[in-house]
Amino acid sequence: MMHCWKVRSRLVAYIHGELQPHERHLVARHLEDCETCYAAYLQQLELTRELEQVVPFVGADYRPDFKRVWAAMQSETVHSRSAPRLQSLHYGLAALIVAALFFIPLTFGGNEITFASPPTQPAPLTVRATPGGTQPIEGTAVAMHIVADVTPEPRRNLYVPLTEANTTP
Amino acid sequence: MDPQSETLEAIINRCLQSDQTAYAALYESCAPSIYRLCYGLLMNRQDAEDVMQEAFVYAFKNLHRYDSTRSAFKTWLYTIALSRCRNLYRRKRLPWMDFASLLSPDLPAPRSETPESRLMETSAKAAVEAALAELTPRLREAIVLRYGHGLTYREIAEVMGCPQKTAESRVRLAHERLRGVLQPVGPGLLEELIGIEA
Numbered sequence: 001m002m003h004c005w006k007v008r009s010r011l012v013a014y015i016h017g018e019l020q021p022h023e024r025h026l027v028a029r030h031l032e033d034c035e036t037c038y039a040a041y042l043q044q045l046e047l048t049r050e051l052e053q054v055v056p057f058v059g060a061d062y063r064p065d066f067k068r069v070w071a072a073m074q075s076e077t078v079h080s081r082s083a084p085r086l087q088s089l090h091y092g093l094a095a096l097i098v099a100a101l102f103f104i105p106l107t108f109g110g111n112e113i114t115f116a117s118p119p120t121q122p123a124p125l126t127v128r129a130t131p132g133g134t135q136p137i138e139g140t141a142v143a144m145h146i147v148a149d150v151t152p153e154p155r156r157n158l159y160v161p162l163t164e165a166n167t168t169p
Numbered sequence: 170m171d172p173q174s175e176t177l178e179a180i181i182n183r184c185l186q187s188d189q190t191a192y193a194a195l196y197e198s199c200a201p202s203i204y205r206l207c208y209g210l211l212m213n214r215q216d217a218e219d220v221m222q223e224a225f226v227y228a229f230k231n232l233h234r235y236d237s238t239r240s241a242f243k244t245w246l247y248t249i250a251l252s253r254c255r256n257l258y259r260r261k262r263l264p265w266m267d268f269a270s271l272l273s274p275d276l277p278a279p280r281s282e283t284p285e286s287r288l289m290e291t292s293a294k295a296a297v298e299a300a301l302a303e304l305t306p307r308l309r310e311a312i313v314l315r316y317g318h319g320l321t322y323r324e325i326a327e328v329m330g331c332p333q334k335t336a337e338s339r340v341r342l343a344h345e346r347l348r349g350v351l352q353p354v355g356p357g358l359l360e361e362l363i364g365i366e367a
Contacts, residue, residue, distance in 0.1 A: 012341045016315070018322050047348055054297040055316035059208025059217060064200035066193045073226045 002030045007037050011044050177242055184232055192229060199243065200225070202318060203250050209313035210254045212302050220257055224250040240327060247318070247328045251310065258306055300350040304343055311339035312347070 007030045013019050014027045031038050177198065183191030203224060208217035228235075228249050235245055301309055310329055314320045320328065326336035 009341065012344050013322070013337055016322070016340070018337065043348065044344060047344060047351070050297065050351075051312065051316040051347070054294055055209070055301070055313065056205070057294065058298055058301070058313070058317060059205040060201070062201055062204035062208070062218075064197050064204075066196045066200075069196060069222050069225045069229075070189070070192065072222055073229055076226055076230070 002026050004030075004034060004037055007031070007034070008040055011037075011041055012048075015041075015045055015048050178237060181232065181235065181237075181242065184229070195229075196225060199246055202243070203246060205317055206247060206250055206313060207254055209301070209317050210251070210306070210309060211257060212298075216257060220253045221250065224253045227253075241324075244320075244324055244327055247314070247320075248330070251328055255306070296351060300347050303350050304346055308339055308343035308346060311336060312343045315340055 007027055010019060010023065010027055014024060019027065031041055177195075180191050180195050180198070184195055200221065204217055204221050207220045207224075208214065211217050211220065224246070228246055235242065240248075301312065304312065307329075311325055314325045314328060322333050322337045322340070325340070326333040329336060329339075331339075
């Protein structure tokens, strides 16, 4: 004899004819004896009939249009043919860039990779004119000499005016 | 093997030989049911059409992978369509329902054409469809496959990718939910439908 809770859990499958013969027989016998379960069975049966009448009509008004699907299939086929080439090109390019980034420092510097020293504070500039027998162009400096070893000192006027004495080497 | 499935097999064989008319025939025979499945799950015309197209394109391109010894062609097609539907409603949750399209004037005309009967019929259908939309996607899948397409629990399990017991309990749970949702409409809903049909 089956319990009511067990029968209730099998009612839908019973209505759908999805139970094994032995279990089906047990449920049927229980429904004959139990009025509460029989009432539940009737409710489920009513709902089943209702759904069987309505659900098949949900979205039943569709008219197939093969051309649309065929066109989509053709365009996808063309796309998938060209896509691998393009994709492999992208991968190849990316691999080339990575390789270049890795090998270029080794190529230029041999095995010794030297790093540039950090820049020092720029020293003040002194401009000296060295005519050297040529005609200086008006308004431009002829030569520039960078004095790099100037230690920070109290500020002074580093500009040396052009005179006869300081232009001779 | 019944004659219909034999015909379908012959059509598939012609498709594999790149016969475009065979593809058209296969589409014509399967598209209405695949659309009903997609629409029943997505409850939106445009989405259903897009998903159906996507499913057919995939199926046609992978037709050589179909193994008739493992499952029926329709089951295979349902599996593809269902997975596409799942992809879509994972991306966008069903935020609304197109009631206007549900109460479509294109549905088959009822036998009785009086305004009262039409009103009753549309209200009954709308009630059931709105109740379907209230279900979770998994429960709706089980109900649509069972009632919309007449699949057995074993076939439902195959399409949904779950054990048969799970398919059975999903159908049962969906029944419980639908009973709860449809009860406020009244016990005379079925009588309305039967009255219209008579």
